Amino acid sequence: MNLYEQQxxxxxxxxxxxxxxxxxxxxxxxxxxxxxxxEAGGFVPVGSLLALTVGSVSSAxxxxxxxxAVLLATAAKPVDExxxxxxxxDKLKLQRLSxxxxxxxxxxxxxxxxxxxxxxxxxxxxxxxxxxGKSSIAVTRGLLDALDRDELQGVIAHEMSHIRNLDVRxxxxxxxxxxxxxxxxxWARRGMMSGGGSRRRSSRDRDGxxxxxxxxxxxxxxxxxxxxxxxxxQALAMMVSRKREYLADASGxxxxxxxxxxxxxxxxxxxxxxPTQSINRGSAHLCITDPLGRPVNLKEGFWSDLFASHPxxxxxxxxxxxxAFQGRT
Amino acid sequence: xxxGMLFAVVIAxxxxxxxxxNRLVGLKNQxxxxxxxxxxxxxxxxxxxxxxxxxxxxxxxxxxxxxTAVMEARAKALTATGPADAAQKEGQLTQALGRLIAVAENxxxxxxxxxxRSLMEELTGTENKVGFARQFYNDIATKFNxxxxxxxxxxxxAAFGFKPAELFEITNEAERAAPTVDLGRR
Numbered sequence: 001m002n003l004y005e006q007q008x009x010x011x012x013x014x015x016x017x018x019x020x021x022x023x024x025x026x027x028x029x030x031x032x033x034x035x036x037x038x039e040a041g042g043f044v045p046v047g048s049l050l051a052l053t054v055g056s057v058s059s060a061x062x063x064x065x066x067x068x069a070v071l072l073a074t075a076a077k078p079v080d081e082x083x084x085x086x087x088x089x090d091k092l093k094l095q096r097l098s099x100x101x102x103x104x105x106x107x108x109x110x111x112x113x114x115x116x117x118x119x120x121x122x123x124x125x126x127x128x129x130x131x132x133g134k135s136s137i138a139v140t141r142g143l144l145d146a147l148d149r150d151e152l153q154g155v156i157a158h159e160m161s162h163i164r165n166l167d168v169r170x171x172x173x174x175x176x177x178x179x180x181x182x183x184x185x186x187w188a189r190r191g192m193m194s195g196g197g198s199r200r201r202s203s204r205d206r207d208g209x210x211x212x213x214x215x216x217x218x219x220x221x222x223x224x225x226x227x228x229x230x231x232x233x234q235a236l237a238m239m240v241s242r243k244r245e246y247l248a249d250a251s252g253x254x255x256x257x258x259x260x261x262x263x264x265x266x267x268x269x270x271x272x273x274x275p276t277q278s279i280n281r282g283s284a285h286l287c288i289t290d291p292l293g294r295p296v297n298l299k300e301g302f303w304s305d306l307f308a309s310h311p312x313x314x315x316x317x318x319x320x321x322x323x324a325f326q327g328r329t
Numbered sequence: 330x331x332x333g334m335l336f337a338v339v340i341a342x343x344x345x346x347x348x349x350x351n352r353l354v355g356l357k358n359q360x361x362x363x364x365x366x367x368x369x370x371x372x373x374x375x376x377x378x379x380x381x382x383x384x385x386x387x388x389x390x391x392x393x394x395x396x397t398a399v400m401e402a403r404a405k406a407l408t409a410t411g412p413a414d415a416a417q418k419e420g421q422l423t424q425a426l427g428r429l430i431a432v433a434e435n436x437x438x439x440x441x442x443x444x445x446r447s448l449m450e451e452l453t454g455t456e457n458k459v460g461f462a463r464q465f466y467n468d469i470a471t472k473f474n475x476x477x478x479x480x481x482x483x484x485x486x487a488a489f490g491f492k493p494a495e496l497f498e499i500t501n502e503a504e505r506a507a508p509t510v511d512l513g514r515r
Contacts (some may be wrong), residue, residue: 088443099454105365107461109359109469149453257464322434 010166014173021177024229024328028184031222053178062176067128067136076116076138093144100153101137104160107255113137113163118142122276123269126286127159127168135163140276146268154198154262158254158288165251167244171286174239187224245310246319252324263320264327289313348461349482353491356473360494363466370458371406371419377455378403378426381448385429385439395432399425416497419459426456429496463497 012227032047062069083094098115105112113129116138123143129135139152139158147155162168253259269289276291290310378460402422409415430452442502474493479485 046504092443092446095447096450096454099450099457101463103454103457106370106458107465109363109465 007166010170014166014170016171016175017177019061021055021181024181024225025051025184027222027225031218031226032188032257050055051184055184057282058180058183059176062179063130063172066172066176067130067134069117070126070128071136071138074118074120074138076118079115079117081197082117088214096149097139097152098158100149101160104153104156104255108160108164110160110164113160115139117141117180118278120276120278121145122291123147123272123278124276124291125155125159125288126171126279127162128286129163129168130172131166131169132163135168137163140274140278143269146272147265150256150258150261151255151265151268154252154258154265155288157255158248158262159252160255161248161251162244165244165248167248168286181229185229188226195314223272246316249316249320259320259323263317263324266313266317266320270317346485349485350489352474353473353482353486353489354456355432356469356476357491357494359469360466360473363462363469367459367466368463370455370462371415373408374422374426374455374459375403377451381429381452384445384448385433392432395425395429399429401425423459426452430456466497470496 029048029051032051079094079098083091083098086094094117097117101115102112110132113127114136116136118124118138119138121138121142123140123146125137125139125143127135127137137156139155143152143155249262252262256262266289276287279287279291287310379398382400386396397420402418402425406415406418406422409418430449432438433445433449476482477491477493
């Protein structure tokens with residue numbers, strides 16, 4: 001898969017996920033309508049309209065505020081702001097970071113993303129945003145301290161590829177939709193617990209026995225769907241996540257023309273075993289390596305495909321070294 | 330019926346030509362932009378050099394030749410006319426700067442001086458930016474050329490006045506022999 005196929009695939013997935021989500025909103029609303037307002041026709045579908053409105057507004061807000069929220073959660077600071085108050089030794093590192101990001105933006109032919117530093121001693125990095133020109137790259141303090149220029153360049157190239165491939169946009173949308181699905185599920189569940197019982201009884205009285213049984217089955221399916229919706233969306237996001245990391249490694253190497261830089265960086269990052277404290281589960285899939293250090297990321301296979309966010313580090317390093325070997329002929 | 334089919338074929342053909350033409354125009358503009366990006370980075374490099382040379386002059390007195398070579402190469406590069414001439418003169422400047430970076434690595438006093446290190450970093454960054462701007466230009470120019478040369482677009486590309494873009498190549502034999510850019514990336 002090359003860059004353009006990946007961009008097209010990401011666009012397609014974005015639309016698919018958004019369509020599925022709209023379907024989910026309708027389903028949620030329809031259930032609400034039948035159970036709370038009555039199955040008879042002629043009513044305005046209050047629930048569907050409400051779910052659709054609340055869902056779209058909430059998703060839109062999370063989509064446009066998504067990158068800011070992630071950066072805020074990790075306490076990331078803009079590199080210019082840090083450089084103004086840094087010591088000379090530090091200033092040099094920040095200057096180097098700033099230059100390397102410039103270089104990679106030129107190599108990728110996209111506008112320069114904003115650059116942030118996360119105050120965390122574990123080496124890690126992530127990109128977030130809504131596509132080229134509207135994205136940010138953040139690296140941890142530990143990464144700046146541990147890597148030399150070539151290695152840092154490799155890591156930044158990897159993150160730049162995530163932006164150029166539109167991976168960041170897909171992930172921001174998924175995160176926004178997962179959040180909204182969780183919110184609406186929670187509301188629906190609470191609604192059922194408090195007022196649902198009595199109203200359901202009244203609707204069953206009106207319909208008679210047969211309709212009640214069908215309604216009950218529908219109700220059960222509805223409840224289950226609401227409960228598992230957030231997990232389904234999350235699993236969807238994870239399924240595409242591993243392939244994306246390999247691809248970002250490869251197109252990162254295409255930018256620097258130096259796969260060994262990234263390979264060495266990954267080796268150094270891997271040897272720092274401590275989990276990255278400041279990055280939580282919600283933004284784990286954005287990082288260059290799993291910040292939680294979960295054992296599931298060490299294996300290949302169906303189970304790992306479903307739940308792991310990153311391919312095994314050894315496989316990634318081997319793939320990069322192979323690229324370097326081919327380039328030498 | 331037959332007329333209708335013929336009409337449909339003509340419409341499809343026209344649509345295809347329009348979309349191919351627009352694609353080529355888009356690529357052509359990207360190529361031009363890529364070329365301007367190289368210029369921007371070269372200008373930055375010219376502006377940076379006097380600062381750098383002044384700051385290392387004191388510590389590198391006995392490497393006067395290296396510094397003079399850099400300043401001379403810069404002066405020549407400023408007077409360059411046309412892409413081919415520029416490519417050659419900028420190549421010489423790249424070489425001279427590569428030598429300066431390599432020599433400076435050998436001076437502990439320079440390496441411990443923060444302002445010099447900062448300037449060195451800036452220079453390395455600029456050298457890389459020039460290199461990556463060229464790399465991007467070559468990538469996009471290759472894409473533009475391929476789009477013109479593949480069948481069936483090649484049938485009309487020349488008729489609309491599209492010409493293959495020139496790739497940025499190393500014109501200087503000495504530069505090809507000694508990969509000074511690699512030194513710059515360290």
